Amino acid sequence: DSGVTQTPKHLITATGQRVTLRCSPRSGDLSVYWYQQSLDQGLQFLIQYYNGEERAKGNILERFSAQQFPDLHSELNLSSLELGDSALYFCASSDGLAMNTGELFFGEGSRLTVL
Amino acid sequence: AQSVTQLDSQVPVFEEAPVELRCNYSSSVSVYLFWYVQYPNQGLQLLLKYLSGSTLVKGINGFEAEFNKSQTSFHLRKPSVHISDTAEYFCAVSEQDDKIIFGKGTRLHILP
Numbered sequence: 108d109s110g111v112t113q114t115p116k117h118l119i120t121a122t123g124q125r126v127t128l129r130c131s132p133r134s135g136d137l138s139v140y141w142y143q144q145s146l147d148q149g150l151q152f153l154i155q156y157y158n159g160e161e162r163a164k165g166n167i168l169e170r171f172s173a174q175q176f177p178d179l180h181s182e183l184n185l186s187s188l189e190l191g192d193s194a195l196y197f198c199a200s201s202d203g204l205a206m207n208t209g210e211l212f213f214g215e216g217s218r219l220t221v222l
Numbered sequence: 223a224q225s226v227t228q229l230d231s232q233v234p235v236f237e238e239a240p241v242e243l244r245c246n247y248s249s250s251v252s253v254y255l256f257w258y259v260q261y262p263n264q265g266l267q268l269l270l271k272y273l274s275g276s277t278l279v280k281g282i283n284g285f286e287a288e289f290n291k292s293q294t295s296f297h298l299r300k301p302s303v304h305i306s307d308t309a310e311y312f313c314a315v316s317e318q319d320d321k322i323i324f325g326k327g328t329r330l331h332i333l334p
Contacts (some may be wrong), residue, residue: 148325149326150266210256213266216265
């Protein structure tokens with residue numbers, strides 16, 4: 108158990124809909140990262156927050172947004188969903204900036220299926 | 223921008239045989255390098271990391287990796303694999319900033 112909690116574990120929805128994925132980092136961790144894992148693209152970095160502020164952005168679509176709240180949990184919002192958004196979405200956390208610690212702790216992921 | 227290439231999408235190997243999973247990276251600056259493992263239906267967990275110092279890095283479960291700056295490689299090795307090593311292995315790189323970029327992964331299949 109990594110200590111990172113993601114909900115929901117599975118989600119099935121229809122095209123055009125909007126969903127919210129939630130992540131609770133390990134106790135004390137200030138950084139939260141979001142990744143998308145699909146068979147054809149592998150593990151793609153989406154976005155990172157540190158203590159409530161956005162720190163780094165990757166290949167995140169404009170239809171997607173995220174935030175980190177004062178209690179350090181994070182939410183990833185996916186809107187106007189398309190079939191291609193079906194994937195496993197991982198949240199990871201670290202106790203500081205990754206460049207200092209080098210280790211991310213991953214949740215078990217939220218599997219999104221868009222029909 | 224940094225990138226990571228894992229040359230093999232799948233590697234079959236017999237139990238108790240040695241294995242090498244290849245990883246090459248591209249970056250114009252100094253990097254940190256990582257190998258993560260993903261067991262079936264689980265999240266990723268860190269196997270080992272190179273931040274600085276000795277280029278031979280030892281990790282958990284008997285794995286090790288060697289950083290080769292001239293060849294921009296960070297290959298993962300284990301002298302004798304077990305059935306329990308069946309998993310997907312991801313190489314990752316960071317340009318010492320907040321982004322950690324992962325390769326597409328290599329599935330290790332252990333044959334009895």
